[in-house]
Amino acid sequence: MTVYDTKLPWDQRQRFMLLEARLIWTGKIQLGDLRDAFDIGTRKAEKDLQLYRELCPRNLVLDDETGVFYPDDRFEPIFLRGTAQEFLGVLRNHDLAQDLPLAMAASDHVPAETLELPEREFDVRVLQRMSTAIREGRWLTIEYQSMNRPDPRKLRIAPHALAYVGRWHARAYSAEHQSFRDFLLSRILGLPELGEACRHSPDADWDWRNQVTVRIGPHPGLTLPQRRVVEHDFGMHGGLLEKRVRLALAPYLLKLLGVGRGDTERDPAEQQIVLLNQAELDAFNRLS
Numbered sequence: 131m132t133v134y135d136t137k138l139p140w141d142q143r144q145r146f147m148l149l150e151a152r153l154i155w156t157g158k159i160q161l162g163d164l165r166d167a168f169d170i171g172t173r174k175a176e177k178d179l180q181l182y183r184e185l186c187p188r189n190l191v192l193d194d195e196t197g198v199f200y201p202d203d204r205f206e207p208i209f210l211r212g213t214a215q216e217f218l219g220v221l222r223n224h225d226l227a228q229d230l231p232l233a234m235a236a237s238d239h240v241p242a243e244t245l246e247l248p249e250r251e252f253d254v255r256v257l258q259r260m261s262t263a264i265r266e267g268r269w270l271t272i273e274y275q276s277m278n279r280p281d282p283r284k285l286r287i288a289p290h291a292l293a294y295v296g297r298w299h300a301r302a303y304s305a306e307h308q309s310f311r312d313f314l315l316s317r318i319l320g321l322p323e324l325g326e327a328c329r330h331s332p333d334a335d336w337d338w339r340n341q342v343t344v345r346i347g348p349h350p351g352l353t354l355p356q357r358r359v360v361e362h363d364f365g366m367h368g369g370l371l372e373k374r375v376r377l378a379l380a381p382y383l384l385k386l387l388g389v390g391r392g393d394t395e396r397d398p399a400e401q402q403i404v405l406l407n408q409a410e411l412d413a414f415n416r417l418s
Contacts (some may be wrong), residue, residue, distance in 0.1 A: 269325030
């Protein structure tokens, strides 16, 4: 499944995205769906459907009696990625106030409930100062509350990137620590102060610049049918899933996956997946 990359007008690509989304969500599309969603005339909607059928001749089947188009058994979206996560993401973040094709297509979606962890809020002005410091290569003075200290501490940092690992943090050189570290945006108190230009190049951040492959597989204690379903769940090939990640972010990925030391010693039904290259990550000091 590939996204169609010709020079079609943006608004027409949006209508084709809605068309494919409706075929997946509701199993059908008709002229009125395009006309009403985008406030276009019937003739324009007809031209859209005609062009789409020319571009994707195997995707639509017309019911001559009703004028309704249904997806062919060979249907394959080309204006959408067509992944399950793409559509489940609409259920998770459904907002009809957004004039987006996927959201509009899901206006009569199936009932769904999501359980979200609380967001770690922070002052948007912290983000503004942080992004300015990154773009302009400047020092930033912050008041930071670490969990390793009872009270906040003023730090002089030179941030060079932002990363989201369940929480937003800045990757930065710390003058006080004389090393590159991670700083959670939600633990920055008050408004950071922008300083002068910093000479510490992001290229010196070895853990950020270099990557490592995290390899996981099914727990060896699982039965063959259990192993197969775990492999399917995680999109493994040949009992292996490999994720290439920056060294600085590897500990966060391991935590999100719930793998690390002693995986095989835990109950297979609970652990399910194990880290296969523990020694390699241990050598990089990436295991806690």
